[in-house]
Each structure stands twice: as structure tokens, then as C-alpha cells.
Amino acid sequence: MIQVFKDVKIDWLANRRIFIAISILLMLFGLGSAVFRQVKHPNGSEAFNMGVDFKGGTVVTVRFKQRPSAEVIRDALVKAGLKDAIIQPVTDKPDMVLIKIPLEGGGESQAQVEAGRAKVRESLSTFGPETGIDKDLNSDANAAFKIEGTDAVGAVAGAQLRNKAIATTLAALVGILMYIAFRFEWTYGAAAVIAVFHDVLVTLGFFSIFQWEVSLTVIAALLTLVGFSVNDTIVVFDRIRENRRLHRRESLYKITNDSINQTLSRTIITSGLVFLSVLSMVLFGGEVLRGFSLALLIGVTFGTYSSIAIASPIMVWWEQRLESANRSSAVTANRDQLRPIGASKRAAAATEASKQSRGAGRA
Amino acid sequence: MKKKNLLQRTIIIAIVTLLGLYVVIGPRRRPTRHDFTWSGIKATLAENIHLGLDLKGGTHLVMRVKTDEVLKNLTLADAATINKAIKDAGLPAKEATPETSNGSYRIVLEATDAARLAEIDQAAKKSLGNDQSYWTSSTSGNAVVFTLPPSAQSTLAEQATDQAQRIIESRLDAVGVAEPLVQRHGSQASHQILVQMPGIHDPERVKQLLKAESKLELVHVVSPPSPQSAQTYNTEEEAKATLGGTVPTNRRVLPYAERNEPTAAGQTATSDAQKQKKWVVVESPAVVDGNELRSAQAVQAQGGGDSYQIAFALKPTGAQKFGTWTGANINEYMGVVLNDEVKSIAFIKSQINDQGEISGRFTKQSADDLALTLRSGALPAPIEYQEERTVGPSLGADSIRSGVRASLFGLIFVVVFMLFYYRGAGVNAVVALLLNMILMLAGLIIFQATLTLPGIAGIILTIGMAVDSNVLIFERIREELRTGKTIPSAVEQGFARAFVTIIDTHVTTIISSMFLFVFGTGPLRGFAVTLVLGLLINLFSAVYVSRTIFMWELSRKRKLESLSI
Numbered sequence: 001m002i003q004v005f006k007d008v009k010i011d012w013l014a015n016r017r018i019f020i021a022i023s024i025l026l027m028l029f030g031l032g033s034a035v036f037r038q039v040k041h042p043n044g045s046e047a048f049n050m051g052v053d054f055k056g057g058t059v060v061t062v063r064f065k066q067r068p069s070a071e072v073i074r075d076a077l078v079k080a081g082l083k084d085a086i087i088q089p090v091t092d093k094p095d096m097v098l099i100k101i102p103l104e105g106g107g108e109s110q111a112q113v114e115a116g117r118a119k120v121r122e123s124l125s126t127f128g129p130e131t132g133i134d135k136d137l138n139s140d141a142n143a144a145f146k147i148e149g150t151d152a153v154g155a156v157a158g159a160q161l162r163n164k165a166i167a168t169t170l171a172a173l174v175g176i177l178m179y180i181a182f183r184f185e186w187t188y189g190a191a192a193v194i195a196v197f198h199d200v201l202v203t204l205g206f207f208s209i210f211q212w213e214v215s216l217t218v219i220a221a222l223l224t225l226v227g228f229s230v231n232d233t234i235v236v237f238d239r240i241r242e243n244r245r246l247h248r249r250e251s252l253y254k255i256t257n258d259s260i261n262q263t264l265s266r267t268i269i270t271s272g273l274v275f276l277s278v279l280s281m282v283l284f285g286g287e288v289l290r291g292f293s294l295a296l297l298i299g300v301t302f303g304t305y306s307s308i309a310i311a312s313p314i315m316v317w318w319e320q321r322l323e324s325a326n327r328s329s330a331v332t333a334n335r336d337q338l339r340p341i342g343a344s345k346r347a348a349a350a351t352e353a354s355k356q357s358r359g360a361g362r363a
Numbered sequence: 364m365k366k367k368n369l370l371q372r373t374i375i376i377a378i379v380t381l382l383g384l385y386v387v388i389g390p391r392r393r394p395t396r397h398d399f400t401w402s403g404i405k406a407t408l409a410e411n412i413h414l415g416l417d418l419k420g421g422t423h424l425v426m427r428v429k430t431d432e433v434l435k436n437l438t439l440a441d442a443a444t445i446n447k448a449i450k451d452a453g454l455p456a457k458e459a460t461p462e463t464s465n466g467s468y469r470i471v472l473e474a475t476d477a478a479r480l481a482e483i484d485q486a487a488k489k490s491l492g493n494d495q496s497y498w499t500s501s502t503s504g505n506a507v508v509f510t511l512p513p514s515a516q517s518t519l520a521e522q523a524t525d526q527a528q529r530i531i532e533s534r535l536d537a538v539g540v541a542e543p544l545v546q547r548h549g550s551q552a553s554h555q556i557l558v559q560m561p562g563i564h565d566p567e568r569v570k571q572l573l574k575a576e577s578k579l580e581l582v583h584v585v586s587p588p589s590p591q592s593a594q595t596y597n598t599e600e601e602a603k604a605t606l607g608g609t610v611p612t613n614r615r616v617l618p619y620a621e622r623n624e625p626t627a628a629g630q631t632a633t634s635d636a637q638k639q640k641k642w643v644v645v646e647s648p649a650v651v652d653g654n655e656l657r658s659a660q661a662v663q664a665q666g667g668g669d670s671y672q673i674a675f676a677l678k679p680t681g682a683q684k685f686g687t688w689t690g691a692n693i694n695e696y697m698g699v700v701l702n703d704e705v706k707s708i709a710f711i712k713s714q715i716n717d718q719g720e721i722s723g724r725f726t727k728q729s730a731d732d733l734a735l736t737l738r739s740g741a742l743p744a745p746i747e748y749q750e751e752r753t754v755g756p757s758l759g760a761d762s763i764r765s766g767v768r769a770s771l772f773g774l775i776f777v778v779v780f781m782l783f784y785y786r787g788a789g790v791n792a793v794v795a796l797l798l799n800m801i802l803m804l805a806g807l808i809i810f811q812a813t814l815t816l817p818g819i820a821g822i823i824l825t826i827g828m829a830v831d832s833n834v835l836i837f838e839r840i841r842e843e844l845r846t847g848k849t850i851p852s853a854v855e856q857g858f859a860r861a862f863v864t865i866i867d868t869h870v871t872t873i874i875s876s877m878f879l880f881v882f883g884t885g886p887l888r889g890f891a892v893t894l895v896l897g898l899l900i901n902l903f904s905a906v907y908v909s910r911t912i913f914m915w916e917l918s919r920k921r922k923l924e925s926l927s928i
Contacts, residue, residue: 117565134720147565151753151905171882176875179874269784273827288816315736
């Protein structure tokens with residue numbers, strides 16, 4: 001039997017200050033980058049490199065037979081009146097280029113989109129004719145380029161998409177908080193949500209620092225990361241819940257450490273596998289999925305880290321505070337009684353099961 | 364008992380697997396020999412799975428119906444109606460003034476003789492006819508104020524959006540777009556319409572066609588009657604000056620592109636600058652409008668050549684109105700107005716019933732498109748495009764290739780690791796994983812969900828999540844074995860304990876995906892669909908199927924000394 005971790009006995013909680021300090025530092029980095037960039041560019045939201053999905057504008061994907069250099073393309077675009085276009089080569093497709101045109105004008109005209117397709121086509125025709133609509137670029141001897149796709153989003157639609165994305169993420173967090181509060185206790189739920197929130201912030205921080213483009217698919221990745229990170233946290237919390245029933249005498253501190261250690265090999269294996277499948281997305285998924293897979297790659301890493309290093313310490317700290325508060329008010333509250341009915345039933349079942357398993361040969 | 368249970372489980376799994384396989388790669392017709400070859404299977408798969416526009420190629424448009432225009436027009440038209448009624452009845456009231464600003468729509472009708480206010484109120488209400496139900500009226504001082512309450516505003520806006528949607532559908536249908544999708548988009552109050560057109564890679568023409576307002580009106584031109592020639596003005600200011608500087612609600616000043624006889628072929632598209640633009644004053648509202656149109660066709664102009672015009676016919680109600688009006692206005696001038704531009708002016712020789720024509724310098728395609736937009740009815744309000752996305756076929760194919768490649772690599776990583784790390788039990792996980800993939804595709808087909816590029820990302824993520832369930836179970840079984848339990852009880856305990864965690868993790872992920880599905884837009888939804896589907900199936904494949912394989916292994920030998928895990 002191959003075993004990654006056998007009987008690990010790491011005192012995770014002892015390092016909680018270091019963990020939390022690292023996380024705060026990371027979040028501050030991201031936040032600092034966002035604030036710094038925002039202040040540096042007072043006119044627009046430059047904290048993040050917002051894609052057309054959220055900022056509005058047009059992206060035209062062009063495939064060339066012989067790709068001219070970015071400068072030459074830019075010159076051609078400027079001649080057609082497209083001054084602020086960004087020309088971005090596609091990393092895995094050497095013959096392709098993305099031409100990004102920001103929204104022009106103000107007010108009413110920003111609401112509408114006028115796909116820059118016509119203007120781009122006009123300016124690119126200096127390189128040669130475009131392929132016919134239903135023809136392939138390579139089979140058309142005369143053609144020099146082909147417009148493969150356009151994405152044009154107006155300011156209104158962009159704002160709409162952005163608000164929706166934020167609302168969706170927050171709603172998902174609330175939904176998760178409620179479910180965990182129902183299944184465990186609200187301190188567990190709050191700790192899990194804080195940890196997830198941390199993951200989202202750190203990931204967004206990376207996007208701000210490296211100015212990776214934030215698009216709709218990045219939001220999808222953030223939501224996935226929310227699910228994944230909570231997933232990881234729940235596995236640990238589940239074990240804590242189980243161990244608390246089995247070993248009522250033990251301190252929460254020790255139980256939490258034990259639980260993290262017991263689930264460690266699962267955590268590492270699963271996260272490693274998810275990491276690898278996401279990595280395959282980064283490497284082979286192409287340009288369109290790049291933002292998505294990058295966000296997930298970071299998210300998976302920090303999601304795993306946070307369920308051990310953030311969620312558990314916060315939960316323990318919170319529970320201990322509650323306990324001492326209870327004790328000081330001289331109420332001998334058995335916290336088990338505060339559990340929902342279903343949970344106490346399960347608790348009874350678990351004790352029953354543990355009795356049996358002890359009978360079956362535990363020393 | 365146990366044996367029977369195992370048999371039952373095996374049968375269930377076999378049936379589900381076969382059904383899944385059939386749904387995914389089975390043709391929906393009598394199978395031929397070709398269907399059993401690799402290329403045949405690939406073709407059927409492509410036929411069965413409904414690909415999204417980002418993979419298949421096509422155009423995605425989001426447009427908004429400017430419903431405030433509808434409300435504005437209604438207010439203006441009703442104010443004109445009230446004015447006419449009050450004037451006809453000779454009641455003592457000032458001209459009704461429509462107010463349309465900041466989302467409030469009102470008509471203020473001030474009485475010059477406050478004593479007869481009730482009478483004026485009655486007359487105004489009566490004149491509104493069917494529109495009366497929209498307005499609420501109140502009297503303040505010596506004025507009657509008609510207000511459009513928010514409920515009526517939203518009803519009208521809703522109607523306009525629905526109507527626009529129907530018109531867009533019929534226009535797309537007429538122009539021959541294959542399998543278009545037209546549906547409401549965003550929240551109810553946003554009045555957005557989503558149009559998806561597979562296979563359309565350059566949407567310029569369709570876009571113009573959808574947006575075309577093509578409002579046809581037949582109007583009374585304010586001019587001395589024939590034989591004097593129709594009264595036209597050289598500038599807009601000049602025309603307005605005859606109305607005393609401001610245009611009253613019952614008049615409009617419109618540009619008139621005086622008709623030039625078609626010149627030589629090829630020069631049909633004369634630029635505006637070359638035309639002599641003039642202005643005319645016409646009465647408002649129009650005698651008949653586009654809603655009374657029965658048919659419209661592009662026909663070749665009498666001169667022949669490349670010049671086209673549009674012949675139209677009116678519906679019986681419109682024809683009756685038009686007939687009465689032309690009968691009463693012989694020798695007066697009538698204008699054909701298209702999109703607020705007078706196309707032609709003619710004097711009425713005799714009563715006309717239902718035929719007419721729009722002449723201009725149309726090419727065949729522009730005449731065809733115009734006739735089509737006229738036929739499908741006028742849009743109740745202008746539309747504006749808010750989002751436009753096009754994907755060419757090769758870009759879509761590229762995305763499929765890279766998506767499939769990424770999935771395969773992800774799958775291979777996972778399979779190799781599981782077999783290496785868990786040995787015999789790894790086989791369980793791999794079988795469960797493959798079954799999950801098959802059933803997920805089957806689920807997509809059964810629910811007719813669309814597979815998008817983010818959807819493929821959802822599949823890849825499902826691979827990761829699905830294998831997590833097995834890792835949880837296997838690690839738990841290993842733990843139980845270490846405490847010295849017998850193999851069957853370790854397996855049983857491992858599944859039972861891990862199951863609680865699996866349920867919790869799945870439910871939380873499904874919760875966040877649900878939010879994505881409910882609130883998210885296009886691409887996000889595709890992602891949520893595959894993820895939720897994959898997770899639900901995972902409960903079957905990773906728990907039920909994997910368990911059955913263990914049961915089968917355990918039942919093979921009476922006494923099991925070791926478990927390959």
C-alpha cells in the first residue's frame with residue numbers, strides 16, 4: 001500500500017498566527033495593488049484588467065495567413081480611426097490576434113454596441129482581401145485574413161453582467177453559510193465562509209497584481225473555487241464533528257489537529273488531482289479558458305491551504321470564546337443540546353457505531 | 364440475501380450504463396453498419412449533443428426594446444386625440460399638453476371655463492376609447508390631469524417587448540435563419556431580447572434587418588390643393604416658420620427626398636448629398652400607418668433596370684379608412700412616409716382603396732429587406748443592441764479541440780494516479796469515472812442542455828470532484844483497516860462514514876452552482892449545468908457503482924485476506 005501520509009502528527013493550530021499573518025499579507029498585497037492602480041488611474045476602474053464582458057467594448061479575433069507585427073496592425077487601425085485599440089497576440093495560436101477596441105463616446109451611445117467589425121475589416125484590408133464568409137482561410141488563395149469572431153458589449157450590458165456576477169457570488173456564499181449552519185453550527189459556517197472569502201480575495205489579488213483579464217469565465221472560476229474550498233473545509237469539519245462525538249473528553253484544539261491530520265492524505269490527493277486537471281486546462285485549454293483555469297489554479301491552491309490554515313483556527317478560536325463566555329456566565333450548557341434535532345440523532349447513531357467498532361477490536 | 368442484493372445492483376447498473384451509452388452514441392434512427400465504426404460513432408455523438416454557439420459558431424445578440432418610446436408615443440397620440448375631441452365638441456379648454464419626462468407620463472388639460480370641467484373630463488375620457496383603461500385621471504384646480512400609473516407603464520412596456528419579440532421571430536423566419544433562438548433576457552423589467560443564430564458568422568445584414576423600424580405612414584400633406592404644386596420648403600426652419608416657429612402636436616415637419624428618376628444602372632445608390640433635400644409640413648397623426656398593412660412586395664420599377672420599388676396593399680380596416688379619407692380629399696396632397704422621411708407626394712385623383720407603392724432608389728436587396736420589415740409589422744419601439752458576439756466555425760472547432768484535449772489529459776492524469784496509488788480499488792474509481800462521463804453526456808442530451816466551452820470546463824472540474832468522492836471513501840477504508848477491522852466491515856464503515864461527507868460536499872457545490880444557474884448568464888449557465896449534472900450522477904457512480912464493485916470482489920472469495928486498496 002502506497003501511503004503519502006502515515007500517522008502525521010502536525011500541530012497545525014500552533015502555527016495559526018503565522019498562517020493568518022501570511023494570509024493577511026497576501027490579501028494586503030492584492031488590495032494594495034488594486035488601490036494603487038485605482039488611484040494611479042483616477043478616470044477608470046483600473047484596479048482590475050476588466051474584459052469587455054464587464055467594461056464594455058469590442059474584441060475582434062482575426063486569423064492571418066501571414067501575421068503582420070503588432071505595430072503594423074496598429075498603424076492600419078489608426079488610419080481607420082481606431083486609436084486606442086489593443087493588439088494582443090494569441091499565445092497558442094501564432095496566426096491569430098485579438099484586437100480590442102474600448103467603448104467610444106459617452107452616455108447614450110455607450111449603451112449600444114457597434115461591433116467594430118466593419119472598421120477593423122476596412123483597416124485590415126490593406127493587408128489583402130478577407131476570406132469569403134463560408135470559406136476557410138487556407139483554402140482561399142487570395143485571402144490574407146479572416147475575422148473569426150467578435151465580442152461586443154455595451155456599457156449597460158457590461159454593468160449588468162458585472163452586478164450580476166457580484167450578486168451571484170455573494171448569494172452563493174450566503175447559501176453555503178446557511179447550509180453549513182444547518183448541518184453543523186453557525187460558527188463552523190462563518191469560519192468556512194470567511195476562509196472562502198479569503199480565497200476569493202487572494203485570487204482576485206493575483207488578477208490585480210498581474211493584470212490578468214477578468215472576464216465572465218473568471219467569475220465562473222471564482223464560484224467554482226467557492227464550491228471547492230468549502231468542499232475541502234467541510235471534509236475537515238465533518239471529521240471534527242465525528243471526533244467530538246467519539247472523544248468527548250478531548251479538547252477541541254487537539255481534536256481539530258487530529259482531524260486535519262487524519263484527512264490530510266485525502267486533502268493532498270484530491271487537491272493534487274484537481275490541481276493537475278486544472279493544470280491541463282491551463283496548458284491545453286486554449287486562450288478562451290486561460291483566465292478561468294488560472295483563477296482555478298490559484299483558487300485550488302489557496303482553497304486547500306485556507307481550509308487547514310484559516311477555517312479551522314477561526315472556528316476553534318470562536319468556539320473557545322463561546323465556551324469561555326458560557327462558562328463565565330455560569331451556564332453549564334451542553335453544546336450538543338443546541339444542535340438541530342437531526343444532528344443529535346446522528347450523534348446517537350455515531351456513538352452506537354463507535355461502541356460497535358470498539359467491540360470489533362479497537363484497543 | 365447478499366447475493367440477491369448484488370445481482371439486483373448489477374442489473375440496475377447494467378441497464379443504466381446501456382441506456383446511457385445508447386443515449387450518447389446511439390442514432391435516433393434505424394442503425395446502419397456505419398454507425399458501429401469510429402467515424403460513425405463520432406458523427407452520431409456530434410448529432411446528439413446540442414452544442415452552444417461558442418462551439419458551433421454563430422451569432423449571439425442581446426437587444427433592448429426602448430419601451431419608454433412606446434409610452435412617449437402613446438402620450439403624444441392620446442393628447443392629440445383629446446385635443447381633437449375637445450375642439451370638435453367646442454368645449455372651453457386650452458390645448459392639452461403632454462408631459463413625458465423622467466419616467467412620468469401625463470397629459471394636462473386646462474379648462475378655460477372651470478364650471479364645465481366635468482363635461483370636459485367626460486369628453487376627454489370618452490375620446491380615449493380603449494386607451495382609457497391605461498390612464499388615471501384627476502382634477503386639480505381647473506385642469507384635468509391624466510397620468511400613466513406605473514402598473515400601466517409596465518403593462519404597456521411588457522406588451523411592446525412581447526410584440527417586438529414576435530416581430531423579430533417572424534423577420535428571422537422570413538430571411539431564412541436556421542433554428543434561431545429568440546427569447547426574453549435578463550429581468551422582466553429590463554425588456555431585453557436575446558437572439559441566437561447558429562451558423563450566422565457575419566450578422567451585419569440580419570442586424571440591420573432586425574433593427575429596421577420601417578414605419579410606413581400615409582399622411583395628409585399641408586399644401587394648397589392641386590393643380591398648385593405641393594408646398595415644400597428648402598430648410599427645416601423655413602417650414603417651421605410657417606407654423607409660427609414651434610411645431611404643434613397635430614403637425615410634423617418631415618424631410619422630403621425629392622424623387623429622381625432612376626439613372627443608369629449601378630448608380631442606384633446616390634448619396635444623400637446629391638439629392639435635393641426638401642421639407643414638408645404634414646398633419647399628425649397619419650391617416651393610416653404600417654399596422655394596417657396587408658402585404659408588401661419588392662417589384663421592379665417601371666423603368667426597369669436595377670431599380671426597385673415596393674408595392675403594398677392595406678388590410679380591410681385600413682382600406683376603409685383610406686378610402687373614406689381619399690374620397691373626401693380629392694385634389695389634396697398625400698405623402699408616403701417611410702421612417703419619418705417623405706418618400707413621395709402625390710395628389711389624390713380619385714378615391715383610392717387599398718393599393719399603393721413606395722418608390723425610391725432601392726436595390727433588389729434593400730427593397731426585399733424593406734418589404735420584409737414592412738410585412739412583419741412595425742416594431743412597437745426602437746431597439747438598441749447591447750451585446751453582440753460572433754464565433755466563426757473554425758474558432759468553435761478550435762475550442763472543441765482544446766476542450767476535449769484538456770479533458771482527456773485531465774482524465775489520464777487522474778486514471779494513472781488512481782491505478783498507481785490505489786491499485787485494485789483504483790479500478791473501481793476509474794470505472795466510476797468513465798461511467799460518470801457517459802451518464803453526464805447522456806444527461807445533457809436528455810435534458811437538451813447546451814454544451815458550451817465553460818460547460819467543458821465544468822466536465823473537467825467534475826472529473827476532479829468525482830474522484831474526490833472515491834479518494835474520501837478509499838482513505839476512510841484504509842483508516843478503518845488500520846484500526847484492525849475485518850475487510851467487509853472496513854469497507855462498510857468506510858462507505859457509511861465517507862457518505863456523510865460526500866453528501867455535505869456535494870450539496871454545497873450544488874448550492875453554489877444553482878446560484879450560477881439561476882442568476883448567471885449564458886456561459887456561466889453552461890458551466891453550472893454540467894457541474895450539477897456531474898455531481899448528481901457522481902452520487903450514483905462513485906458511491907453506488909463503486910460499492911457494488913467492492914461487494915462483488917468481497918463475494919468472490921469466502922475469506923478475504925487482503926484488499927487491494
